[in-house]
Amino acid sequence: MQSRKVILLAQVFISGLMAFSMSGIMGFLHTGNAPDFIKIWLSAFITAWPIAFVLSLGVSPLAFWMAGRLAKPRHRAQG
Template sequence: MTDTDQTTPLNPKATVIVAQVFISCLMAFLMTGIFTAIPMQFQPGWVGAWIARWLTAWPIAFVLSLGVGPISFALSTRVLMAARRG
């Protein structure tokens, strides 16, 4: 890795999209794991059910995060600006 690799600015839009891939993946993975384990109580076959649910949930979570992300950033900016004023 050269010095220019470390000092080259990253594309902010690309960074947000890559972050959304990781965030949606991990959240879908954890949420489907929890909500599969609770009713199945770790019975045989729960891992297969978990993975099937995760593979369904991840793309949905990613698409929704692309819409919710900008709304969340806008809301957090408004809240922080209001807190700064008050």
């Protein structure tokens, strides 16, 4: 099992990378290659990252629980 410090740090990186990529993709889809696209993207990223981090703290335990349930070997009924 990973230490709390490693899990928290991983969530900082995961939420940052997801906020960066998603704000860029969605910003580009919304504005196209506008002259101020980079400014818009960075502004959206700065807003999205803390939100993504807080949400990841709540969603992560649920996601790990769901993954554990799905990955658990199933016992076949003998018939």
